[in-house]
Amino acid sequence: MSRVDEVRAELGEDNVNELMDAYYTSGLSLNDLRELYDLPKSFTDKKIVELFPMIELDDGCPLCGGALFAPRISRGIKDVSADSYYKDQVFCPNCGKTRQQAMRELEEFERKHRLRRAFSIEPKEFEWAKRNPDSLTSTVFEVLIEVRGGGGNTYLGPIADQPLLFGFIDACKALRGEGYIQPTAAFDKWLSGFEEEEDGFSFYWYKVPFAIKLKGYTAHERNPIIVEGDREYVALGQGEREYWLRTAKGLVLAYLDVQLDDACYEYEGPKREEFETLLDTMLLEYSPAQITSLIWNAMATAEKHAEEGPAYKRTGNWAMGVVLNRAKKALSEHWDLHPNFPSRTVEDTEFEWNFFDVHVPIGETWMYRSVPEVTGGCIEIKHAKMPKGADAATAAMIAKAREIAWRIGTGEPDYLSYDETDRFIKRYE
Ligand SMILES: [Zn+2]
Numbered sequence: 529m530s531r532v533d534e535v536r537a538e539l540g541e542d543n544v545n546e547l548m549d550a551y552y553t554s555g556l557s558l559n560d561l562r563e564l565y566d567l568p569k570s571f572t573d574k575k576i577v578e579l580f581p582m583i584e585l586d587d588g589c590p591l592c593g594g595a596l597f598a599p600r601i602s603r604g605i606k607d608v609s610a611d612s613y614y615k616d617q618v619f620c621p622n623c624g625k626t627r628q629q630a631m632r633e634l635e636e637f638e639r640k641h642r643l644r645r646a647f648s649i650e651p652k653e654f655e656w657a658k659r660n661p662d663s664l665t666s667t668v669f670e671v672l673i674e675v676r677g678g679g680g681n682t683y684l685g686p687i688a689d690q691p692l693l694f695g696f697i698d699a700c701k702a703l704r705g706e707g708y709i710q711p712t713a714a715f716d717k718w719l720s721g722f723e724e725e726e727d728g729f730s731f732y733w734y735k736v737p738f739a740i741k742l743k744g745y746t747a748h749e750r751n752p753i754i755v756e757g758d759r760e761y762v763a764l765g766q767g768e769r770e771y772w773l774r775t776a777k778g779l780v781l782a783y784l785d786v787q788l789d790d791a792c793y794e795y796e797g798p799k800r801e802e803f804e805t806l807l808d809t810m811l812l813e814y815s816p817a818q819i820t821s822l823i824w825n826a827m828a829t830a831e832k833h834a835e836e837g838p839a840y841k842r843t844g845n846w847a848m849g850v851v852l853n854r855a856k857k858a859l860s861e862h863w864d865l866h867p868n869f870p871s872r873t874v875e876d877t878e879f880e881w882n883f884f885d886v887h888v889p890i891g892e893t894w895m896y897r898s899v900p901e902v903t904g905g906c907i908e909i910k911h912a913k914m915p916k917g918a919d920a921a922t923a924a925m926i927a928k929a930r931e932i933a934w935r936i937g938t939g940e941p942d943y944l945s946y947d948e949t950d951r952f953i954k955r956y957e
Pocket of ligand 1: 554589590592593594622623624630643673
């Protein structure tokens, strides 16, 4: 029992009420009051006020509806009477919360309720056997499930990372349009991905979980590499190949953005759009690493122009023009481009790791290969061209090294060097 509780018990209810009346209205000093009621010397205003019963308000608790209470205010403040209380200290003894806390919780509760109602659409059932490797959207869905799937294939965790895939969100929108993915507010943890708007809610594609419904799902087996002489093939649909092309495109554009950004340029316009379109052709002849190297050189040239030339050459428009012209020239004159290491500038994500592990199992070497066309449900994996003349491992070697690494439970080499991968295979085989 605290000292205040003890003293209150000694006084009894009637005396406490009398003391309260005297404290607020009699004008007696603290000393007189202490003497009259035999209070300890240490009892100043604060302790004396604590002796008094809390004020019970007319208002109910927003959460439980129970009575609200508030502590009284010590005298000496202007206009204070026995009925004065601290408004910000109103609390509910039942919930153990202040009124403000209870109000906030109620608002949060109502918000969650409204959100759940707005985002409680059941996803359409997706029959796994009907997935279509010729469709980009279907391939995106597959990769999403492999990378972010969980909860017995009933939901996808938040996407979180931005995949390099060019047009990724459009593909997600198509999936939502077909009803296969639906944003869901069923998990408190991710509620921050939703935002209240004037007439409803919106959500961030990268932040919210999605509800899905799969029928007959089995994890995708890694596509086998087919070797014929010194040529390598893998069975691939048009949609999967499109995924590859767009990923390569995304890598190049992310690299371009970093370079423009480093030079403090901002440019969105027709030249960039033209370059984006040109990439679809360019990536059939050159690897992303070769094109990023061309961008690096073109940007260096543009910087030189900017230093020496007139003001209009110190713009993103000018720099983009230099990149575009070089790209066109390289294509028409069949330049032999030296690759650089794009992964030192642009980070890849689990989405690429998964795709180039399962669909086209060539690991990071995809950055050093051009994108082939599909013929008869197959593509030929072209040679990788590495910086500094080193050779990358072949697809068959990568498959073999992976199998060994998996069998003996060791880490894989990065496959960017033929010799290292070869040594790995010979050592552990
Ligand atoms: Zn309450």
